[in-house]
Amino acid sequence: MTVNTDYDIIIIGTGAGGGTLAHRLAPTGKKILILERGSFLPREKANWNAKEVYQKERYHTDEMWYNLGGKSFRPGVGYWVGGNTKVYGAALLRMREQDFDTVAHHEGVSSAWPLKYRDFESYYTEAEKLYNVHGLQGEDPTEPPMSEGYPHPPVSHEPRMQDMSDGFRQQGLHPFHLPLGIKLDEVNPEFSPCIRCNTCDGFPCLVHAKADADVNAVRPAQQHNNVTLITQAKVVRLHTSASGREVTGVETEIEGQSQLFTSDTVVVSCGAINSALLLLRSASDQHPDGLANRSNQVGRNLMKHLATAILALSTKPNPAVYQKTIAINDFYWGEPDFPYPMGQIQNTGNVLGDMIPAETPAVLAPLVKLVPGFGLEQIASHSTGWWLQSEDLPDPDNRVRVMDDKVCLEYKPNNTKAHDRLVQRWIKVLETNDHSMQPFIIPMGIYPRNSIPLQAVGHQCGTCRLGEDPITSVLDLNCRTHDVDNLYVVDGSFFPSNSGVNPTLTIIANALRVADHLQDRMK
Ligand SMILES: Cc1cc2nc3c(=O)[nH]c(=O)nc-3n(C[C@H](O)[C@H](O)[C@H](O)COP(=O)(O)OP(=O)(O)OC[C@H]3O[C@@H](n4cnc5c(N)ncnc54)[C@H](O)[C@@H]3O)c2cc1C
Structure with missing residues (x-):
């Protein structure tokens, strides 16, 4: 095995966690090696082809994982420079202030974080700048205190979306502009990298106008001579010293060859599932249950949100080109007769004809029957997509x-009543909007619901949670493993509980926070 010894720090993975960390550490001049199992995502017309992206899953791994019953499935994740941010919807929200405390839910409790919102606030502000977040402060009734407004103005609603937003407001709700990380200049559209297209959420951005970890973090980091990125470099095992207290080697497969890399500090940023897998696969005599797993917590407390996509069909067309602009948090903490968190509502990306067979196979046939003469394209052009997400509890x-070198996800959804209530509540809101806004709406609004299956692990987090107690947590407050002095995990793994908002801005803010600690450590 070739041995390469020249680095101060090795970062494994280039997603929201690893990519951001590399960006922050690059100007330090320290010798940084980034190992990424994927390559740069190809720029090709297929980036924006719904059939390729949704039906053929062109950018997903072809790995197979297994569920609790031993059935295999293909996970909805991709391995690329930038990780899953290459295809994310770029909805970048801060966790609410109370999300950091113990929260009573209908079916249990979500644990308090040992860190509080105030520990993250300045990093959220920086994260919003680094990832070009557009939004409007003061609209969202659950918004946490912000020391600065959003760095960019909100992404405007197109007329049909504005109608809907106005309708929600007439119902007493407080719709707000979804905070989005895109490079859009609506004042000077001729100079705007983002063209407000209909293939954003779930698609790679062909014009690199989505603020993803590849474009916003890794590429700028590579401008520094002290940063080396090796792609198609899959880390398979971490080696430790005889005491087990230090990582001494990062075993990596590159073009079929094993190579060993060494550095003073090693950061695992493979995403919550793959980071846990790497630690578990690095079991040794000193760490028989997996590296840094004295607590037996590595891999546990996997969370991925309870999520439902609703396709709301109307007789009125929806010509909006970029539809993902509305969010609603009025039910985030519940409602008067249900004082438990229910979750958040936001638009999905556009509903496109070629997405429907992939996204809603079970409901497609009855849907087409109910609306005679409507083909897929007509359904799509008269639809609005809604994404409803609720917190699942650790x-x-x-x-x-x-198990036998197979990846197994054992996951049973919990807290489902709160989520179901959110879904039913939202269906009522949509029906009221349709009737009040449009006399020609189909009298029985049709809202096929598609509960998100196991393979949808886009919002994966937990698995190596942080905490002060090494008995109940894997990472200390700086995301260093309790058991191994020079080993850190910096991605979605650290969440002790996952709140009801999308995870990525918190992953980015945390990476910036840990980077500051690492800079001090490397001085
Ligand atoms: C379709 C979709 C839409 C989404 N939309 C949103 C959204 O709107 N808002 C939001 O907040 N979040 C969204 N997400 C979630 C978001 O993408 C993730 O929260 C985020 O990417 C997680 O960051 P991470 O650093 O934990 O992991 P990742 O981004 O997954 O990065 C992990 C990296 O590690 C690499 N890697 C893995 N294993 C190894 C190994 N053994 N060796 C070397 N490299 C390895 C991977 O290739 C990858 O580059 C979405 C996700 C999906 C799939």
Whole structure:
């Protein structure tokens, strides 16, 4: 095995966590090696082709994972420079202030974070700048205190979306502009990198106008001579010293060859599931249950949100080109007769004809029957997509395991009543909007619901949670493993509970926070 010894720090993975960390550390002049199992995502017309992206899953891994019953499935994740941010919807929200405290839910409790919102506030502000977030402060009734407004103005609603937003407001709700990380200049559209197209959420951005970790973090980091990125470099195992207290080697497969890299500090940023897998697969005599797993917590408390996509069909066309602009948090903490968190509502990206067979196979046939003469394209052009997400609670039995070298996800949804209530509540709101706004709406609004299956692990987090107690947590407050002095995990793994908002801005803010600690450590 070739041995390469020249680095101060090795970062494994280039997603929201690893990519951001590399960006922040690059100007330090320290010798940084980034190892990424994927390559740069190809720029090709297929980036924006719904059939390729949704039906053929062109950018997903072809790995197979296994569920609790031993059934295989293909996970909805991709391995690229930039990780899953290459295809994310770029909805970048801060966690609410109370999300950091213990929260009573209908079916249990979500644990308090040992860090508080105030520990993250300045990093959220920086994260919003680094990832070009557009939004409007003061609209969202659950918004946490912000020391600065959003760095960019909100992404405007197109007329049909504005109608809907006005309708929600007439119902007493407080719709707000969804905070989005895109490079859009609506004042000077001729100079705007973002062209407000209909293939954003779920698609790679062909014109590199989505603020993803590849374009916003990794590429700028590479401008520094002290940063080396090796792509198609899959890390398979971490080696430790005889005491087990230090990582001494990062074993990596590159073009079929094993190579060993060494550095003073090693950061695992493979995404919550793959980071846990790497630690579990690095078991040794000193760490028989997996590296840094004295607590037996590695891989446990996997969370991924309870999510439902609703396709709301109307007789009125929806010509809006970029539809993902509205969000609603009025039910985030519940409602008068249900004082428990229910979750958040936001638009999905546009509903496109070629997405429907992939996204809603079970409801497609009855849908087409109910609306005679409507083909896929007509359904799509008269639809609006809504994404409803609720917090799933940390459960040690929801976990990632390696069995006979197979990847197993054991995950049973919990807190489902709160989520179901959100779905039913939202359907009522949509029906009221349709009737009040449009006399020609189909009298029985049709809202096929598609509960998100196991393979949808886009919002994966947990698995290596942080905490002060090494018995119940894997990482200390700086995301260093309790058991191994020079080993850090910096991605979605650290979440002790996952709140009801999209995870990525918190992953980015945390990476900036840990980077400051690492800079001090490397001085
Ligand atoms: C379709 C979709 C839409 C989404 N929309 C949103 C949204 O609107 N808002 C939001 O907040 N979040 C969204 N997400 C979630 C978001 O993408 C993730 O929260 C975020 O990417 C997680 O960051 P991470 O650093 O934890 O992991 P990742 O971004 O997954 O990065 C992990 C990296 O590690 C690499 N890697 C893995 N294993 C190894 C190994 N063994 N060796 C070397 N490299 C390795 C991977 O290739 C990847 O580059 C979405 C996700 C999907 C799939």
